[in-house]
Amino acid sequence: MTDTSIDGAALLNEVEAFHRRFNIFPMEAAYVAAVLWDAHAHLLDCFDSTPRLAFLSPEPGSGKSRGLEIVETLVPQPMVAVNASAAALFRAVSGPDGRPTILFDEIDTVFGPKAGDNEELRGFLNAGHRRTGVTYRCVGDSQTVTPFPSYTAVAVAGLGSLPDTILTRSVIIRMRRRARNEKVEPYRARLHEQEGNALRDRLATWAEQVHDRVMGAWPEMPDGVTDRPADVWEPLLAVADAAGGHWPKRARAACLALVKASEANDKGSLGVRLLTDLRDHVLIGVDKLPTVAIIDRLNALDDAPWADMGGRPLDNRRLSKMLGEYMTADNEPIASRNIRTSGGVLKGFFVKDLEDAWTRYCPSPTAATTATPLQPSSEPLNL
Incomplete structure (x- = not known):
């Protein structure tokens, strides 16, 4: 049979x-x-x-x-x-x-x-x-x-x-x-x-x-x-x-x-705006940057939503939450890590952790994105 x-x-x-x-x-x-x-x-x-x-x-x-x-x-x-x-x-x-x-x-x-x-x-x-x-x-x-x-x-x-x-x-x-x-x-x-x-x-x-x-x-x-x-x-x-x-x-x-x-959360186009602004205006010419400097530069951008998000500027918690909803090339949520500076160890973000999300979600950069990044209003950090 x-x-x-x-x-x-x-x-x-x-x-x-x-x-x-x-x-x-x-x-x-x-x-x-x-x-x-x-x-x-x-x-x-x-x-x-x-x-x-x-x-x-x-x-x-x-x-x-x-x-x-x-x-x-x-x-x-x-x-x-x-x-x-x-x-x-x-x-x-x-x-x-x-x-x-x-x-x-x-x-x-x-x-x-x-x-x-x-x-x-x-x-x-x-x-x-x-x-x-x-x-x-x-x-x-x-x-x-x-x-x-x-x-x-x-x-x-x-x-x-x-x-x-x-x-x-x-x-x-x-x-x-x-x-x-x-x-x-x-x-x-x-x-x-x-x-x-x-x-x-x-x-x-x-x-x-x-x-x-x-x-x-x-x-x-x-x-x-x-x-x-x-x-x-x-x-x-x-x-x-x-x-x-x-x-x-x-x-x-x-x-x-x-x-x-499953604990990761998704979000919409405001996140793409954040990723794009980080790539085009904040993280140019560096491989990492402390969170305090990133927030300072984002809040200084003209015609951007970061200085007034529901009546208050973008802060560390909101930045970390928004970026954490995207993934690195290793399928881990983008997260802040320790960065050694001349003033000690600070939390910050590494460019390599954002590159995969930039490739997937952000429009291709134009010539305008090669401009010098905005400087924070406080003293630049010596990394």
Whole structure:
């Protein structure tokens, strides 16, 4: 009798290769997480909860929507839901056609600062995280209170961040613009969607084969991962353990890396203005500069927002927070470090830590940027 079982590890390798053709993720852990999330969507009935997959970035053009587009080809019954209402979503989840995988692009239009009140949609996304989650509505002439199941897999993409109640239930992939040396294959739905769907169908078959094994699984968590992060990663680690091969080890390494990175925050175009001003006016001809000198120079810039940010000038805390929301070439948040000066050791920033963010987010410098940087109003520091 022919063995028709599917090698789970090999299949996940193929799914990862498909992602890598079209997606540039910020770190290796993100590929692992995306693949395991794709597979877990075929096994939802095995878990008590489902993590949200969130492609977020501070700026447009960072590959968020493309990440969601590739996921769409790999998950069961994808439902693209841009600007969908909460009522439409919970009726789709509880409808007769089976549970969809909801893909919500431009989620910042729902939860951004100008989006208005979207508590109903937030409530749906929160409730649907748990298998027991329901949304209650009054139905019929008698307005009978009726529970509608809300449990379903949801992936989102957007600018900025998400409400904390959703963010803490998410596997977060913080996208960034491709560097010049990072190349991807152009995705064309008419050419490549069929390839993704073929992988999706094989994932569905494999999910049937391992269903009972995954149903009773209690995967071991990496040291230090507890509470909410453990809830988020439990389904993904169970999938990795079922696949075997190198996936259990890679999954736990990815879990640690992304849980650590999840504390970073994103922001919008004001951050690009800060990065650009640092490159073009402040950090010219130096390899590092104390924070006090950086703030002094920024606040002295004409036609810049730094001298009056909400009624007060830019300060050390705000500068550190804004820069910390971008990454170095080593995928670490940009942070101040000790700088030795003639007056002692001061906190400051190194040019090499900012260079990758400049390449990804800032417009190419023009001739005007070669001017001599502004001098601080206080005495220059002797570094």
